[in-house]
Amino acid sequence: GSPLLSVRGLRTGFVSGRTTLTAVAGIDLDLAAGETFALLGESGCGKSVAALSLMRLLPPAGRILGGEVRLATGALTSGAALGGMPEAAVSAAGNAAAGIDLLRLPEAEMRSVRGRGMAMIFQEPATSLNPVLTVGRQITEALPDLRGGSAEARERATALLAAAGIADPARRLDEYPFQMSGGMKQRVMIAAALAGEPRLLIADEPTTALDVTIQAQILDLLARLQAERGMGILLITHDLGVVARMAQRIGVMYAGEIVEEAPRATFFAAPRHPYTQKLFAALPDSARRGRVLETIPGQVPSLAAMPAGCRFAPRCAFAFDRCRVDSPQWREVAPGHRVRCHLLEVTAGSSASAAVEVS
Numbered sequence: 001g002s003p004l005l006s007v008r009g010l011r012t013g014f015v016s017g018r019t020t021l022t023a024v025a026g027i028d029l030d031l032a033a034g035e036t037f038a039l040l041g042e043s044g045c046g047k048s049v050a051a052l053s054l055m056r057l058l059p060p061a062g063r064i065l066g067g068e069v070r071l072a073t074g075a076l077t078s079g080a081a082l083g084g085m086p087e088a089a090v091s092a093a094g095n096a097a098a099g100i101d102l103l104r105l106p107e108a109e110m111r112s113v114r115g116r117g118m119a120m121i122f123q124e125p126a127t128s129l130n131p132v133l134t135v136g137r138q139i140t141e142a143l144p145d146l147r148g149g150s151a152e153a154r155e156r157a158t159a160l161l162a163a164a165g166i167a168d169p170a171r172r173l174d175e176y177p178f179q180m181s182g183g184m185k186q187r188v189m190i191a192a193a194l195a196g197e198p199r200l201l202i203a204d205e206p207t208t209a210l211d212v213t214i215q216a217q218i219l220d221l222l223a224r225l226q227a228e229r230g231m232g233i234l235l236i237t238h239d240l241g242v243v244a245r246m247a248q249r250i251g252v253m254y255a256g257e258i259v260e261e262a263p264r265a266t267f268f269a270a271p272r273h274p275y276t277q278k279l280f281a282a283l284p285d286s287a288r289r290g291r292v293l294e295t296i297p298g299q300v301p302s303l304a305a306m307p308a309g310c311r312f313a314p315r316c317a318f319a320f321d322r323c324r325v326d327s328p329q330w331r332e333v334a335p336g337h338r339v340r341c342h343l344l345e346v347t348a349g350s351s352a353s354a355a356v357e358v359s
């Protein structure tokens, strides 16, 4: 069917004096209901900025520079967001089947999309929760259609905490975040994110701040909630282990661009982009235990000094002349498996010359 979320040419920058530094340089992605799409990359590659752009929750210097972010209108559970839209916004939003373009929605309407249409959880639950409000208050405030103090709101909050796997939820409602462990705080964040029954959950490194056992529990919880509710999940992570556990499809991000996209099986069996291959080579595994891990030489380029051509060229062992001049285009190498790398363009045209050129 048609995707729940469809992103085309999303570009986001940061304004600094008279210059704008581009952090997300035109990404496309589609995500279906019930599917988990992982955006994988090193820190600083633009994946969190991309996620915040989708929510339109960028920090003050952030600017969306272009593109489209369409969310299926069926994702807005009550239709309240669409019904309340001024006529101009409805036409700007285009036809309902294609979804509304969130980038062109007035902020007041966007506020109702956040929560009901899509919600986000972050790496650090401690900083996303308000330390001086009870857990119950923070969840009831996230309920879109109920007054915070009502008995019904309290009941719904209790049910949400229970759904998020918190034992003795009615008592926990009256506690403050500092009375809870990191894993419990993340469960509270998840409960609050579910309050509006979002069709899309964006999870930005949801387990990175947690220890390994708790990580696994939170990932299991997300998978269970997804199965029960049919939510789409956009999972932002730098962790291949998390990807292996959760994702049906993966997009690898490097320096603001997606450079490879593949279904899970293909991704793990046959990663094709040199950067993705380096990520795998840098993985700690039992065979290499005790030895020095292979790391990727060089650094992610700074936003102010993006190399021309392929952005990975300065770190790529296979780079050849053309890589430093032309930006590689997408090549489909298998069904649903796309790669941006000149090696694959060359191979597609003439494998004999490719062998000579890259050896």
Ligand code: SF4
Pocket (backbone or CB within 6 Å): 273, 274, 275, 310, 311, 312, 313, 314, 316, 317, 318, 319, 320, 323, 328, 340, 341, 342, 343
């Ligand atoms: Fe390496 Fe060139 Fe491919 Fe970029 S396009 S990843 S530099 S081989």
Ligand code: MG
Pocket (backbone or CB within 6 Å): 043, 044, 047, 048, 204, 205
């Ligand atoms: Mg991040």
